[in-house]
Amino acid sequence: MLENERPAFVSVSNLSKHYRTGLWRKQSVQAVNGISFDIAKGEAMGLVGESGCGKSTVARLLTKLTTATGGSVSVDGRDVLRLGSAAEELSKKRLVQLVFQDPVAALDPRMTLGQSLAAPLARHGIRGREERSARVRRILTEVGLEPSFADKLPGQCSGGQLQRAVIARALLLNPQFLVCDEPTSALDASLRTLVLNLLVTLRRDFNLTLLMISHDLNVVRFLCDKIAVMYLGEIVEYSPTENLFAFPKHPYTRGLIAASCLGRSEGRVATDDSVKGEPPSPLNPPQGCYFHPRCIHATEICRHEAPKPVSTSSGGLVRCHHWKVLSYEKLR
Ligand code: ADP
Ligand code: MG
Numbered sequence: 458m459l460e461n462e463r464p465a466f467v468s469v470s471n472l473s474k475h476y477r478t479g480l481w482r483k484q485s486v487q488a489v490n491g492i493s494f495d496i497a498k499g500e501a502m503g504l505v506g507e508s509g510c511g512k513s514t515v516a517r518l519l520t521k522l523t524t525a526t527g528g529s530v531s532v533d534g535r536d537v538l539r540l541g542s543a544a545e546e547l548s549k550k551r552l553v554q555l556v557f558q559d560p561v562a563a564l565d566p567r568m569t570l571g572q573s574l575a576a577p578l579a580r581h582g583i584r585g586r587e588e589r590s591a592r593v594r595r596i597l598t599e600v601g602l603e604p605s606f607a608d609k610l611p612g613q614c615s616g617g618q619l620q621r622a623v624i625a626r627a628l629l630l631n632p633q634f635l636v637c638d639e640p641t642s643a644l645d646a647s648l649r650t651l652v653l654n655l656l657v658t659l660r661r662d663f664n665l666t667l668l669m670i671s672h673d674l675n676v677v678r679f680l681c682d683k684i685a686v687m688y689l690g691e692i693v694e695y696s697p698t699e700n701l702f703a704f705p706k707h708p709y710t711r712g713l714i715a716a717s718c719l720g721r722s723e724g725r726v727a728t729d730d731s732v733k734g735e736p737p738s739p740l741n742p743p744q745g746c747y748f749h750p751r752c753i754h755a756t757e758i759c760r761h762e763a764p765k766p767v768s769t770s771s772g773g774l775v776r777c778h779h780w781k782v783l784s785y786e787k788l789r
Contacts, residue, residue: 465495466666467634472528474514486739488514490690491528501660501667503677505713506687507736512670516638519668520555532634551581554632558639560619564611570622571607574629581630592629600625600655617648621655628663636668641676653679674717678702686710689739689747696773706775708752708783746778754779
């Protein structure tokens with residue numbers, strides 16, 4: 458937990474997911490490796506990292522689309538991973554909803570948007586057709602679509618309109634916690650801004666608690682109060698947003714900032730901080746610090762000893778042997 462944080466509404470502790478793969482399922486992919494974070498009611502947290510670092514697995518774990526290997530998740534005091542009965546499952550769905558990356562894949566092409574949106578309402582006991590239709594039209598207006606979109610098929614809509622419909626569907630059951638997995642990465646730049654602005658408005662109007670997953674630091678900076686940076690299944694840095702950009706501590710965070718236009722234009726980090734090469738395979742993670750093969754600051758200890766997460770004086774956590782030296786190093 459960050460210093461001076463409000464009480465947790467979402468609390469994730471030591472969450473892990475190891476997939477068994479390969480011949481005879483003998484190999485283990487450590488997709489998520491003991492991550493912990495808290496999010497207060499109404500707060501937005503960003504989760505960033507390169508493709509394959511485990512972000513979508515975190516989204517799937519939080520919404521129970523996949524079972525955890527270990528750890529716990531509680532939302533509003535309820536143990537999400539261990540809910541059992543059908544009634545508990547339904548009430549959990551009202552608590553947590555997920556917005557996927559690809560709006561085209563998330564909607565049935567043969568159903569009108571109205572039918573797709575009304576289906577979860579029927580499953581949650583809203584019996585009257587009129588009532589369902591009225592709710593669908595109301596929520597479409599909330600996300601900036603004409604109510605007449607209820608009669609359209611997905612093929613008749615643009616990507617931005619479909620993503621807004623998918624967000625509307627997630628909000629229909631009044632969830633308190635919304636997990637968005639790269640909700641704008643399938644959209645072009647202008648639609649991306651539109652959807653991000655929509656999320657800002659909805660967050661305020663619905664008092665949503667938000668986990669925003671993205672490979673793009675600019676997206677999470679725009680929307681989030683704090684940011685967790687993930688590398689090969691672990692959180693390597695966790696900090697309030699402005700602090701993360703003003704004083705990036707982990708070399709990987711500095712690399713991500715250097716790679717985004719923001720970093721260069723603000724002169725926070727040097728371009729040679731940018732991270733080169735591919736991340737190692739989670740099937741066979743390196744010894745010591747997982748980041749050391751790509752780190753220009755790595756020394757002997759990094760090759761042998763995994764760094765433990767350390768609380769920083771500015772609030773937050775970092776997992777690097779040399780973070781103190783690096784963060785006080787004069788920014789070039
Ligand atoms: P991200 O969303 O950050 O791109 P993912 O969570 O999708 O990352 O994947 C993390 C790692 O887990 C990757 O190495 C991926 O190949 C692996 N992985 C994801 N889903 C499965 C699965 N069902 N079976 C085996 N490995 C998986
Ligand atoms: Mg993903």
